[in-house]
Amino acid sequence: MSILIKNGRVIDPDTRKDGRYDILIEEDKIVKVDQEIKEEAEEVIDAEGCYVMPGLIDLHVHLRDPGQTYKETVETGAAAAAHGGFTTVLAMPNTKPVTDDRLNIRYVHNKAKAMAPIHVLQAGAITKGQKGKELADIDSMVAEGSPAISEDGRSVMDSLLCKEAMKIAAECGVPVMAHCEDIDLMDGGVANDDEYIRKQGLRGISNAVEDIIAVRDVMLAGETGAHLHLCHCSTYGSVEIVRQAKKHGINVTAEVCPHHFTLTSKDVDAGDANYKMNPPLRTKKDVEALKRGLRDDIMDVIATDHAPHSEEEKRRSFTAAPFGIVGLETAVPLTISELVEKEYLTPMQMAEKMSYNPAKILGLDKGSLAEGKIADVVIIDPNEEYVIDKNTFASKGRNTPFHGRTVRGKVKVTICDGKVVYKDKQI
Numbered sequence: 001m002s003i004l005i006k007n008g009r010v011i012d013p014d015t016r017k018d019g020r021y022d023i024l025i026e027e028d029k030i031v032k033v034d035q036e037i038k039e040e041a042e043e044v045i046d047a048e049g050c051y052v053m054p055g056l057i058d059l060h061v062h063l064r065d066p067g068q069t070y071k072e073t074v075e076t077g078a079a080a081a082a083h084g085g086f087t088t089v090l091a092m093p094n095t096k097p098v099t100d101d102r103l104n105i106r107y108v109h110n111k112a113k114a115m116a117p118i119h120v121l122q123a124g125a126i127t128k129g130q131k132g133k134e135l136a137d138i139d140s141m142v143a144e145g146s147p148a149i150s151e152d153g154r155s156v157m158d159s160l161l162c163k164e165a166m167k168i169a170a171e172c173g174v175p176v177m178a179h180c181e182d183i184d185l186m187d188g189g190v191a192n193d194d195e196y197i198r199k200q201g202l203r204g205i206s207n208a209v210e211d212i213i214a215v216r217d218v219m220l221a222g223e224t225g226a227h228l229h230l231c232h233c234s235t236y237g238s239v240e241i242v243r244q245a246k247k248h249g250i251n252v253t254a255e256v257c258p259h260h261f262t263l264t265s266k267d268v269d270a271g272d273a274n275y276k277m278n279p280p281l282r283t284k285k286d287v288e289a290l291k292r293g294l295r296d297d298i299m300d301v302i303a304t305d306h307a308p309h310s311e312e313e314k315r316r317s318f319t320a321a322p323f324g325i326v327g328l329e330t331a332v333p334l335t336i337s338e339l340v341e342k343e344y345l346t347p348m349q350m351a352e353k354m355s356y357n358p359a360k361i362l363g364l365d366k367g368s369l370a371e372g373k374i375a376d377v378v379i380i381d382p383n384e385e386y387v388i389d390k391n392t393f394a395s396k397g398r399n400t401p402f403h404g405r406t407v408r409g410k411v412k413v414t415i416c417d418g419k420v421v422y423k424d425k426q427i
């Protein structure tokens with residue numbers, strides 16, 4: 001099989017190319033990148049006016065498999081990823097049972113190999129059953145191919161246990177992905193702790209809930225030498241903590257989710273639990289800090305925290321509904337509309353934060369369009385305007401606050417291992 005991508009704007013953080021090039025793919029590899037390629041190919045894609053980037057890599061998704069497959073499966077989650085331009089995703093371990101041993105890791109990896117159109121990697125839990133009491137067998141999960149550990153969904157509140165985990169992760173050479181939430185300080189909160197939210201009769205989640213654990217984990221990373229990756233940063237404090245940590249040479253990276261840089265707590269409709277996620281939508285001050293943090297490369301990654309839930313669960317009251325929204329199929333248009341068009345990010349930075357940096361963090365030989373690399377490629381039309389329609393999602397999850405929003409930036413083609421795994425109807 002061969003594919004020739006013609007006339008696109010190739011944006012490759014690895015070779016630093018940003019310009020008009022053709023790309024020739026043969027079998028599963030990029031064999032040629034040149035200003036004009038004359039060779040014939042079985043499939044020719046005209047990418048005129050489009051970005052051609054390395055396939056996107058999402059460091060933070062929930063595929064709900066095993067155990068909650070009514071919300072999502074490896075197969076539907078991977079299809080949603082392909083639809084969203086992602087060729088690799090990292091699944092979080094808050095499954096049922098918790099993905100806390102090598103057999104559970106193997107289950108997801110095998111299922112993905114059998115039926116996912118893209119690469120699915122599984123993060124191992126830090127503690128057994130995510131109970132926060134006893135460490136999981138981190139070595140054996142890493143030996144099984146798990147590229148990171150995480151307790152996502154909660155923090156390891158026992159600081160000594162957390163430090164032990166970081167020591168082991170450092171020895172194994174994998175990052176610790178931290179969900180920062182002081183569970184005691186949560187105090188039943190469901191949305192940001194501010195006047196607007198309180199007026200709607202909802203309980204608040206203060207910035208300190210996140211910042212306290214972010215500081216603690218940065219200090220533990222400093223003491224252990226572990227690579228700490230902060231998940232779904234939502235506060236201006238988190239940005240400052242990451243800035244300071246980097247200044248002090250601590251090995252920390254951080255991610256921001258599209259919903260956190262697009263919406264504020266003022267957008268929250270207390271009658272619609274599709275505005276409920278953890279951490280919550282914050283204030284304008286936080287959002288501005290996140291966007292500047294991304295712009296200034298303090299924040300390294302844009303990740304979705306794709307968290308599918310059923311319609312029934314999200315129809316519950318704001319307080320009773322589970323936290324989380326889907327994100328795989330809205331990340332590209334939100335990033336282009338909110339960050340690239342508004343000149344917080346260059347297209348090159350977008351490719352860095354959605355592909356190159358995530359690859360580096362996981363130690364993957366991806367995030368590149370260099371000749372000889374595996375052909376994971378996404379083609380995006382940055383100018384196409386459309387209305388987000390949750391009914392077009394490949395995900396089982398329809399829980400998004402972005403249904404009906406007009407955006408720019410459409411994924412046209414996703415290529416994984418040299419195969420077209422998603423193609424927009426109009427290309």
Ligand SMILES: NC(=O)N[C@@H](CC(=O)O)C(=O)O
Binds near residue numbers: 307308324
């Ligand atoms: N983000 C969320 O609101 N929910 C996530 C858990 C998490 O990412 O912490 C989920 O698993 O549903």
Ligand SMILES: [Zn+2]
Binds near residue numbers: 153179279
């Ligand atoms: Zn989390």
Ligand SMILES: [Zn+2]
Binds near residue numbers: 060061062092153307
């Ligand atoms: Zn998550």
